[in-house]
Amino acid sequence: MTLPSGNYTKEELSWFRSIFDQYYxxxxxFAYYKxxxxxxxxxxxxxxxxxxxxxxxxxxNDTVKSLLYTIAGNIIKNHYKHLKVVYSFKVAVKGDxxxxxxxxxxxxxxxxxxxxxxxxxxxxxxxxxxxxxxxxIDGLTYEEIAARLGLSVxxxxxxxxxxxxxxxxxxxxxx
Amino acid sequence: xxxxxxxxxTNSGFDSNPIEFNIxxxxxxxxxxxxxxxxxxxxxxxxxEPARVVTFxxxxxxxxxxxxxxxxxxxxxxxxxxxxxRFETIxxxxxxHKLPDGSVVHLNAKSLISYKRWYGWFGRNVRMEGxxxxxxxxxxxxxVVTDNQNQQVVVTGTExxxxxxxxxxxxxxxxxxxxxxxxxxxxxxxxxGESVTKTxxxxxxxxxxxxxxxxxxxxxxEFEFVEQSLFHVFDQISNFYNIQISTEGFDPTSxxxxxxxxxxxxxxxxxxxSISMGLNYSANADSTIYTFR
Numbered sequence: 001m002t003l004p005s006g007n008y009t010k011e012e013l014s015w016f017r018s019i020f021d022q023y024y025x026x027x028x029x030f031a032y033y034k035x036x037x038x039x040x041x042x043x044x045x046x047x048x049x050x051x052x053x054x055x056x057x058x059x060x061n062d063t064v065k066s067l068l069y070t071i072a073g074n075i076i077k078n079h080y081k082h083l084k085v086v087y088s089f090k091v092a093v094k095g096d097x098x099x100x101x102x103x104x105x106x107x108x109x110x111x112x113x114x115x116x117x118x119x120x121x122x123x124x125x126x127x128x129x130x131x132x133x134x135x136x137i138d139g140l141t142y143e144e145i146a147a148r149l150g151l152s153v154x155x156x157x158x159x160x161x162x163x164x165x166x167x168x169x170x171x172x173x174x175x
Numbered sequence: 176x177x178x179x180x181x182x183x184x185t186n187s188g189f190d191s192n193p194i195e196f197n198i199x200x201x202x203x204x205x206x207x208x209x210x211x212x213x214x215x216x217x218x219x220x221x222x223x224e225p226a227r228v229v230t231f232x233x234x235x236x237x238x239x240x241x242x243x244x245x246x247x248x249x250x251x252x253x254x255x256x257x258x259x260x261r262f263e264t265i266x267x268x269x270x271x272h273k274l275p276d277g278s279v280v281h282l283n284a285k286s287l288i289s290y291k292r293w294y295g296w297f298g299r300n301v302r303m304e305g306x307x308x309x310x311x312x313x314x315x316x317x318x319v320v321t322d323n324q325n326q327q328v329v330v331t332g333t334e335x336x337x338x339x340x341x342x343x344x345x346x347x348x349x350x351x352x353x354x355x356x357x358x359x360x361x362x363x364x365x366x367x368g369e370s371v372t373k374t375x376x377x378x379x380x381x382x383x384x385x386x387x388x389x390x391x392x393x394x395x396x397e398f399e400f401v402e403q404s405l406f407h408v409f410d411q412i413s414n415f416y417n418i419q420i421s422t423e424g425f426d427p428t429s430x431x432x433x434x435x436x437x438x439x440x441x442x443x444x445x446x447x448x449s450i451s452m453g454l455n456y457s458a459n460a461d462s463t464i465y466t467f468r
Binding site: 017025039 | 198199200201202203204205209210211213214215218
């Protein structure tokens, strides 16, 4: 990593790098939950971090987390609101299935399951989906999600339970 | 992916062995480091951009300042260039003036000429009233004399006299040719030895005899007579000095005079004529009427 020339200090750059290291993945995921598009998510990540960079010096370390999510959410809201969201989450199967890959029947079943899962996720309302996925994929606690989305923990709990209920109903699986 | 999202299959299809699904977001097309490098590149670009803006702004302002200075100078120079040179003579005064292109104007009494500072740039335009004798240098484009009734005399290189006072308008051409342009009238070309007079709204084009083609006295300061009758001579002199000349005992139209007399004092001129012609003359008390015998 070369130090870019410009009117900023080394401290600013290292601060920025630490923010980037900490939140790159979760912001990318967040963007994906909202858009269902990997490339677009990459762009949104770039845009979000550039906005934060522009705000360096004004950003409080306590709020930077929720700020990142707010920025990303606004970018998506402002620029990509008419997207038709189609998800293609990677689904890997754990357990006995993986140890027994020879079964062609099983793999077809897995494909069907996979497709169904994407559909169910896509059918969730935005708010529920992102809370659910932040919890399940990013492994964030309700408190963390609440802090990032600027919502109350109660709201997260409510969305989560709604999401779970919807999935259970549509998917037929207990998650 | 700190925690796996386990979707336990409780459906009949996967009855015996619960299956765990591990959902994850599809990988990005770029690595985290690539994403970082892109960010850094953009930031570099962003820092270059403001720098450009910073340099561009003063440039723009400087350009603006330069442009306004130029405009101011242009406007100012228009004012300066629009200034008019004006030469006017009073009663009994004559004036010889050299125009910027080398042409010479002789102004008779109670006359004026004026021209702009840009005389000679796009053409040679002179405004004139009264009586003037022009010696126009050739080869420098059209020379246009306009009077206050927009009657124009257009010349390329020649000598001519122009009288324009009130209704009277007369052009006499001594060299080359001139064109007389008066709106509503047919343009008239006047060649050497010819004259044009405007009478009753008509241009009278008349050929002068060579004898009559003498430069105005007020230009040459000489009376030049070639085989002229004394009537004509006395007429010229009395007009020039604003006196009256009468004759007794002879017919001035039957006697002719040739010679050049410097237009000095009246008595000197009359002396030359009287001596050479063998005549006597006397003046009245206030020297306004001279009688030749």
